[in-house]
Amino acid sequence: MSDLMREACLIDGRWVTGEQWITVDNPASGEPIGRVPRCTGAQTAQAIEAAARAMVPWAKRTAKERAQVLRRYYELIIANQEALAALLTREQGKPLAEARSEIVYAAGFIEWFAEEAKRVYGDVLPSHAADKRIVVLKQPIGVVAAITPWNFPAAMITRKIGPALAAGCGVVLKPASQTPFSALALGVLAQEAGLPDGLLNVVTGSAAEIGDVLTSSETVRKLSFTGSTEVGARLYAQCAPSIKKLSLELGGNAPFIVFDDADLDAAVVGAIQSKFRNAGQTCVCANRIYAQAGIHDAFVERLAAATAKLHVAAGTEAGSEIGPLIDEKAVAKVREHIADALSQGARVVTGGQAHALGGRFFTPTVLAGVTQSMAIAREETFGPVAPVFRFDSEDEVIAMANDTPFGLASYFYARDLGRVWRVAEGIEAGIVGVNTGLISTELAPFGGVKLSGLGREGSRYGIDDYVELKYVCLGV
Ligand SMILES: NC(=O)C1=CN([C@@H]2O[C@H](COP(=O)(O)OP(=O)(O)OC[C@H]3O[C@@H](n4cnc5c(N)ncnc54)[C@H](OP(=O)(O)O)[C@@H]3O)[C@@H](O)[C@H]2O)C=CC1
Numbered sequence: 095m096s097d098l099m100r101e102a103c104l105i106d107g108r109w110v111t112g113e114q115w116i117t118v119d120n121p122a123s124g125e126p127i128g129r130v131p132r133c134t135g136a137q138t139a140q141a142i143e144a145a146a147r148a149m150v151p152w153a154k155r156t157a158k159e160r161a162q163v164l165r166r167y168y169e170l171i172i173a174n175q176e177a178l179a180a181l182l183t184r185e186q187g188k189p190l191a192e193a194r195s196e197i198v199y200a201a202g203f204i205e206w207f208a209e210e211a212k213r214v215y216g217d218v219l220p221s222h223a224a225d226k227r228i229v230v231l232k233q234p235i236g237v238v239a240a241i242t243p244w245n246f247p248a249a250m251i252t253r254k255i256g257p258a259l260a261a262g263c264g265v266v267l268k269p270a271s272q273t274p275f276s277a278l279a280l281g282v283l284a285q286e287a288g289l290p291d292g293l294l295n296v297v298t299g300s301a302a303e304i305g306d307v308l309t310s311s312e313t314v315r316k317l318s319f320t321g322s323t324e325v326g327a328r329l330y331a332q333c334a335p336s337i338k339k340l341s342l343e344l345g346g347n348a349p350f351i352v353f354d355d356a357d358l359d360a361a362v363v364g365a366i367q368s369k370f371r372n373a374g375q376t377c378v379c380a381n382r383i384y385a386q387a388g389i390h391d392a393f394v395e396r397l398a399a400a401t402a403k404l405h406v407a408a409g410t411e412a413g414s415e416i417g418p419l420i421d422e423k424a425v426a427k428v429r430e431h432i433a434d435a436l437s438q439g440a441r442v443v444t445g446g447q448a449h450a451l452g453g454r455f456f457t458p459t460v461l462a463g464v465t466q467s468m469a470i471a472r473e474e475t476f477g478p479v480a481p482v483f484r485f486d487s488e489d490e491v492i493a494m495a496n497d498t499p500f501g502l503a504s505y506f507y508a509r510d511l512g513r514v515w516r517v518a519e520g521i522e523a524g525i526v527g528v529n530t531g532l533i534s535t536e537l538a539p540f541g542g543v544k545l546s547g548l549g550r551e552g553s554r555y556g557i558d559d560y561v562e563l564k565y566v567c568l569g570v
């Protein structure tokens with residue numbers, strides 16, 4: 095067990111366990127790698143109380159003092175990149191190279207919000223009366239509950255705790271049950287960085303039981319959730335009675351459009367990067383690939399050739415590019431999407447079947463002849479399958495791209511300036527990648543529209559969701 099691995103929860107500065115446990119397995123082998131406590135509702139309530147108590151002195155510290163602690167936290171995450179990456183690959187399965195990148199990405203949110211802590215500015219506004227002055231204060235919103243998914247076990251956490259801690263809030267974090275160890279390791283480093291006891295609490299266990307306590311608590315003033323739209327909507331409803339502020343980063347169904355005037359080789363590189371990162375298990379993966387008639391056949395041929403070269407192996411194996419899927423349910427969904435597409439006339443260009451490694455490994459796949467009526471066009475595959483649709487006109491493909499209740503990420507390759515503006519403005523999404531398949535950075539506002547969620551994470555906008563505005567009307 096690495097010295098960052100904890101089989102315990104962090105509540106009020108203490109590592110605690112319970113009477114029941116949840117076993118965590120290695121997706122590459124299916125073998126158990128450890129266990130974490132199944133925290134009770136009472137333990138969750140203790141964590142909320144600890145966060146509320148610890149945030150009072152924390153919020154009273156100067157912004158610069160908070161920034162200095164967060165800066166130390168950032169430096170410790172970077173210093174422990176290798177150990178954190180190894181732990182992340184063991185519990186989530188992604189290639190070690192991707193895990194190392196995720197740790198840098200995760201650290202980037204702490205670095206960024208350490209700086210943003212010092213720039214939470216209020217306002218003095220022109221008054222409405224000679225004997226009044228208008229002052230706007232920005233104050234920490236209160237205790238923050240953060241619930242995170244398994245696909246980015248480190249970055250999805252720091253993307254939430256970074257702004258929360260920078261703003262002066264206390265946090266109760268519930269990581270995904272399949273990938274708790276990265277979160278607990280970040281708890282170890284938070285203590286080492288000097289975060290006060292109780293400010294960051296990490297509870298593991300039954301999502302519903304912990305979620306019920308977090309969403310019903312009136313002490314919790316903010317819920318930040320990343321995960322499926324189904325669960326996000328449920329949490330939204332559960333938070334209504336206590337009128338919490340919500341950030342919801344939910345599911346996607348990203349279109350990836352290649353126009354006739356695209357740089358075809360660049361488009362193939364971008365499609366591979368967007369589609370197969372984390373074995374396709376990201377909410378911003380290209381989920382539908384549209385190729386214009388003039389380049390369709392050449393693009394499909396080149397995409398299939400590049401896809402067939404991807405190295406499928408356990409994440410710990412040198413050169414691994416595609417690791418295992420998180421669980422058997424994920425493999426079943428990939429099979430269902432392929433079978434449904436083939437039953438409606440699509441064809442396999444490469445892949446299409448489980449990998450020789452067996453278990454949760456699946457061969458990177460390209461389908462052609464895909465249409466909007468297929469399940470793979472309507473649902474998020476969350477796996478290594480690239481479905482290619484043919485289209486003729488710009489208006490037609492914008493309509494196809496927008497023919498989804500989701501609106502998180504989108505991508506297109508084109509070089510005509512007018513087309514770039516028309517398509518970027520016409521696509522209904524929170525994020526548009528133009529001539530790139532990689533859009534993830536802590537410096538930009540990340541989030542979606544429609545059923546993909548509420549709010550933005552990262553960037554100078556990201557801290558707004560963790561403060562409240564207070565209007566002070568000053569009689570003079
Ligand atoms: N927009 C974005 O940035 C992202 C969106 N996603 C989306 O999430 C999905 C895949 O991730 P996945 O983890 O399976 O998503 P889930 O929504 O199933 O789970 C996300 C988190 O919510 C918890 N959870 C589940 N049910 C409840 C509940 N009733 N009350 C409280 N918490 C609950 C889970 O806990 P437990 O693990 O214990 O079940 C987990 O920690 C995909 O749809 C993907 O698109 C994923 C990542 C990023």
Ligand SMILES: O=C(O)[C@H](O)CS(=O)(=O)O
Nearest residue numbers: 245246375376377378534
């Ligand atoms: O969980 C996800 O899919 C992440 O939000 C993707 S990203 O932040 O790495 O782009």
